[in-house]
Amino acid sequence: AQSVAQPEDQVNVAEGNPLTVKCTYSVSGNPYLFWYVQYPNRGLQFLLKYITGDNLVKGSYGFEAEFNKSQTSFHLKKPSALVSDSALYFCAVRDDGGFKTIFGAGTRLFVKA
Amino acid sequence: NAGVMQNPRHLVRRRGQEARLRCSPMKGHSHVYWYRQLPEEGLKFMVYLQKENIIDESGMPKERFSAEFPKEGPSILRIQQVVRGDSAAYFCASSPPRGGGGTTGELFFGEGSRLTVL
Numbered sequence: 001a002q003s004v005a006q007p008e009d010q011v012n013v014a015e016g017n018p019l020t021v022k023c024t025y026s027v028s029g030n031p032y033l034f035w036y037v038q039y040p041n042r043g044l045q046f047l048l049k050y051i052t053g054d055n056l057v058k059g060s061y062g063f064e065a066e067f068n069k070s071q072t073s074f075h076l077k078k079p080s081a082l083v084s085d086s087a088l089y090f091c092a093v094r095d096d097g098g099f100k101t102i103f104g105a106g107t108r109l110f111v112k113a
Numbered sequence: 114n115a116g117v118m119q120n121p122r123h124l125v126r127r128r129g130q131e132a133r134l135r136c137s138p139m140k141g142h143s144h145v146y147w148y149r150q151l152p153e154e155g156l157k158f159m160v161y162l163q164k165e166n167i168i169d170e171s172g173m174p175k176e177r178f179s180a181e182f183p184k185e186g187p188s189i190l191r192i193q194q195v196v197r198g199d200s201a202a203y204f205c206a207s208s209p210p211r212g213g214g215g216t217t218g219e220l221f222f223g224e225g226s227r228l229t230v231l
Contacts, residue, residue: 034218034220036222041225041227042224043117043204043222043223043224043225044156044204044206044222045222046220046221049218049219090156099144099168099169100161100169100171101158101220102158103155103157104155105154105155106154106155106156
């Protein structure tokens with residue numbers, strides 16, 4: 001069965017500093033990995049995905065994520081955080097033969113000015 | 114191109130009443146997913162549908178909950194005899210058919226329907 005773990009409930013970072021939001025996963029086949037962001041009282045917005053190819057993927061709003069097969073991780077990163085990045089971030093996984101996308105519990109990012 | 118449309122955005126029901134949540138997928142999308150988000154929790158998969166077919170309902174409670182995606186019209190998530198524990202945000206997402214071109218894998222979410230049971 002697929003599963004996703006986001007070990008941190010909340011990440012605090014100062015504006016201008018780099019940020020990392022952690023994610024590890026488990027699937028039976030090859031993973032399709034995703035990051036989404038949710039602002040208060042809104043739906044989820046897609047940020048980026050890894051399907052195949054380069055382990056470092058770039059997405060919207062300056063975010064990027066690194067796929068690490070040996071560590072089964074897909075951490076979200078940004079070189080310089082903005083206050084407007086403060087939101088709830090979800091990591092998600094789907095195996096390449098399946099239909100169901102499973103989400104982690106979410107990590108709340110708080111960027112302080 | 115209109116996004117995923119969900120309505121109502123907010124719904125208040127008393128215990129024992131029925132709640133119907135509607136979702137119109139993006140144009141060209143034939144796959145619909147329903148997720149539930151409880152306060153301060155992540156998204157829990159409920160059901161995956163294609164037109165006129167339920168593909169995976171492994172996340173649906175065994176009683177009171179049902180979903181459909183008819184040939185014409187929106188997908189409907191129906192909750193009968195609501196209880197306070199059903200209070201949550203219900204999100205619909207859609208995706209294009211496999212091999213249908215365009216983006217692959219990611220889901221496109223609606224703004225959610227927030228159900229409050231009094």
